Amino acid sequence: MTTTTTAQVLSDLPQRSVAEPMDAGILEQLQQHLHLETQASYHYWELSGRFASRELRGFASFLQNESDSEREHAGRFIDYLNDRGASFRLGSQTPFQGDASSVVAVFEAVFGMERDVTSSLQQIHRLAEEAGDTRTAVFLEPLIEDQITSEGNAAHLLGRLRIAAGNPAALLLIDQELGEGHDAPHRLAGDSDS
Template sequence: MQTDPSQHVQLQVGPSGRAMAESMDPALLEGFQAHFNMERQAHATYFGAAIWMGERELRGFSNHFMDEAKGEQEHAAKVADYLIARAQSPELQALEAPDQSWGSIIDVMSTAFLTERDVTTSLQQLLMAAEQVCDTRSTVFLEAMVEAQIKAEHEAAHLLGRTKFADGQAAAVLVIDNELIEGVAHPAQLQ
């Protein structure tokens, strides 16, 4: 049987030729690309923190930050998976060299808290942008990410507070370091 090419089912496709269910608002896509790279930048920041702690014999803190670094890479991958699912091409952009010149453990923990805060802010802005253009696929995806981010901020604030409480005293810092070796990093739970 002869087929007429003009009779093919017409599909909208993305830059890689992947089938696209719904096009994405250009400003929203730009925001997703920036957020994708922000998660990669957070990975680099945490890798730097793991190195800083490792150089100072703080095994628990170093392990904790390696876990955080892996977590950020997973978040970047999650955003990449989402963009591919939307037939968009995730763009790997050049990262900045993270500042590794921390003067104290409290400085490192403060950086971690601010990193989580900034990632949450970026997700919130994306969510608002997605809502404005009625991109429901994106709002569903982003709401789950914001929820996870709030937990990450809570944990970072807890570890910062606990570190401040230790006030640079070696015995107290080592107690926290041992907790982190055991993988205990969560705040108090009242429920």
Template sequence: MVSERIAQLINEQIGHEQYAAQYYLSMSAWFSAKDLDGIANYFRVQSKEELMHADKMFDYLNDVGGEIIISDIPKPPHLFENPVDIFTKALEHERKVTKSIFNIVKSANEEGDFATTAFLQWFITEQVEEEASASQYVTKIKMVCDNPSALYLFDQELAQRVFVAEGK
């Protein structure tokens, strides 16, 4: 059985993951409106991954007897300055998500909740990958955004990304 405190933190994280999905969908829409469908695809896949993360946490909380409380999801921004602005905001957001997950792990460790700590290890590994990827894309978009040919190739690169659902 999970404590009320850990259940609350996981419920909050479910909300963060759902917000992230909407945030990335908003970014996808911005690129789609600029006919950069490959980059739009990248953020669309990001959105789907965030929903999958929320689902994993939902299922875990249910499995350990925690009360699931669905929170309101704030409206994400939809106005962005340029591609660099969007990728920079995506990296900043991933860093916030990492801190939030670390906070749950810290609390779980303090309570001796080894099941939650073990469950969240997958998310820690995922966040390391997400931050590294987001950082690389910030670097790349800064290199290519003023060069239409390079931007076209970057768009084509990101068009290749596909969503892969992972098991529970």
């Protein structure tokens, strides 16, 4: 009796039809970015658990939401690569190696991760435009917009934490606000109905 593995079954299936093959350099950048998204999700999930263990539920909730968001972005990349007939790979994840000695230090690392993800998206978008890959450029545009907002929110939170440094009451107030979903800076432009 012979056994067939899942890999063998999948390798026997025909490839998806695609309208435009993807440039190998762009594909590699998309793969690297997928790893950034999954790594950020993993780190945020880990940090969420650390904050939960310190009774800072607002910070834990905020970081869990960020983890979910990064994982959702990774899912969009996997879907896009599948739609383009390209394979994807998920790299192994490493534990958070940043400075976790204070809330400020953790959020400096969070801001750094958000900044790196934004930079990666912008770099891939630039490559896609240079290669004339409109499909990839259009796919990335709403992700870049979302990411710029996330980076701005992380910068806002880091700024507030720096102001509150060393003040437990201020830290608990920020934790409470995060628990209530208040993590974005005040905007002067916006919906006049709110």
